[in-house]
Amino acid sequence: MSQTLQTELTSLVAAGVRTDYSIAPRWVWGAVAGFVIWAAIPVIVYLYSGQTAIPLAIPLGILGLSGLFASATSSYLVYQIINRRNLHFSRTEELFWKMLEMHKSKAQPSDMKIQLPIASTEQDLRQLAGTPERSAVLWGLLTLIPYLGWLALIYVLAFLSRDLAIHERWEDLTIEDLARVQVALGVMVVPRRQWHMPRHSVPAYVIFSFITLGIFSIVWLYFTVTDPKIHFEYHRTFESTFATGQSAQGQVVGVS
């Protein structure tokens, strides 16, 4: 294994701290505040319509600005969640490609016992990389738009739930095939995942969000913030062992 590849792998493992970050659940309060304020505005306008004695401009201005501020915090939260998804997906993809590249450099081209699982891993990796990029900037901004932003938020939560589930599934298959390569090469293998992220029924959650006039989407947002913890924990475990094994022996060993 070349020194460059080793360095690249080490830096990819080290980058995990910055890509697989945890987000404080208190950010969800921004979405709660935004929901309450934007819901209050039409109620106030309705109650005070026709009462010319009370000028509406100032309370409307204060509520509008506060609503925008609250929406900005929830919009930043959405940005962080999607950005974390993108960074994690990209790093994982890059990490597995590098691991495979390293194994390929050790394998004999004529050894079908190794070449077949390598081809299979490549197939899995292409599927893993197939999830399209979701722009954190775009969706963060869209959720900032008053009222319409809630529809955008529900869509964001739906695709995040779906993408994370698909990612974990393809990641498991990749790891399984990668383990076959590692077994054939006689190196220690990456461990199987013990705990999966909670699976949510996207259609049911969407319907629930509409029925509750958006309130349930806040609960769903909370789940989306906290759910990936298990997934990241698994990554941390095998990557740290991987990095330690690499530095200790000068070659990748993984753990069994």
Added chain:
Amino acid sequence: MVATRGSRLKRIFFDRLFQRSYWTWRKHPAIIVPTMLGTGLSAIGQSIITFAAIVVLSSFAVQNILFDFLVTIRNQGLIQALQSPGYAPTIIPTAVIGVAILAVALILGGGFVYSAEYATYLEAWTKDSATFRSIIDNGSRTWKKMAWTLLLNTIITWGPLAAGLILLLQTLPTTAVTPQGLATFVASSYAFIFLAGTSLFLALFTLYTYAAVVVDNVSGIKAIRQSFHVASHNLPLTFTYAVVRVIFQLLSILITVFAGFVGLPLTAFATAILSLLLTPVLHSTKTMIYYHAGPAVTEMPFTLTDPIGNDLFRRLPRAAWVKTRTGLAEIAQFLASSRNLPFHAASVLALTVGILLGQFVSNNGFIRFYLDELLYQPGQLNPLLTQVIPPALGVDLFLHNWLVSIAAALAGIGFAFPSFQVILFNGFILGLITPLIPDLTMLLAILAPHGIIEIPAFVLAGSVGLKLGYASILTRARPGPGSREYLSLTLRQAVYIVIGLAPLFLIAGLIEADLTPFIARMFGWS
């Protein structure tokens, strides 16, 4: 490399490009200079319009028909006034010449500015460098191609909208007169909606036209075709860019509107953020989408960048302060050099001529119109001062004046005239309103507290603009590396001087909003 990775379709990541555009903007702050030149270009356009307006108003003042003209506009509208045989012979030729000069100036100037802008983004990304010299070189290299492309692109993209607008305006006078007229108006409204939609649709596909000129060195129809090709092959990405651009604009409007309700004037703040931060970052992103769509460019690798949020609120203000200090030092050097005296003198002359012209127009019809027709009570403060939250008004005034000074200084690149005209016009406005103030004490009370900082700051911006104009004339008259170096050095000086003027305008703005009304009331203003 893993061979199979190459067999996968190349991906272009919007967020990676956007984030890297932001960091490129941070690393090479010079990339905002072309955007600043863009505000200078707007000032060139405005200076042509204001020059035409001053010519018309002064001419009517000489003929002693200004009061009647203003009354006609007020009572019968501008269209009616234009049809009057007394005013048309002056207004129509001035307007036609003005519009023709404006169109030529905007196309040629736009060619230079866009060429400098998009090529600088490309250079900052690919060569990791953006200097004042390269901005001038980039602007000069492809300005003809860019101007031609700009003209064609404007006609093709916005032509349908213009045609729809003309159609709509033509059917307006007959509306509600006859059922046939009404039917024509409804039909033309539908045609307008269709044509406006066509323009918006075309705008999405011609998004990369200017980037194509600098990246692929093509022009005209070929650049437009290239843009169509890239946009249609990367439709989700193009759509993402367009939506992000529109939402930024919409949000700035929304914030301004809500802030306006509670007396927080944020229009100038929104303009400053849009023109100095968002426009360079978004245009750079757009250029890089086009660049990465090219077949020779590989997929952007996975790299980690620092979070933008932390930088925006912590390190960026510190960096801005460092630049401001450099700007203040540049002002001191500019003022200390005796070589710059002719530019200071010319700037003061522009202001003086403007004040005298304004006073002449005011005394020959304008003041009468203001007092008799608009029923203005002399000695009354602007009601805006009591309707808004004072510190916010101060910041708004600061940003507005600062943006005007940026435009005044950088418009000088259009061979000095625009800077002279911007200062002359500001003097003209000053001259127009001073005769309305009852006495000298009241004039000084309302003007001196903030004017003592604001007016010299404007004159200084005009002065450096005139120097920039002199440098650009020199480059045209005596082309060569020496004159080009002088132009790039003067551009650098102009940029740093306007940055250094920011704290002066901030102080002047805060005084104008918080102290001036208080002092003015002490001297008879109500």
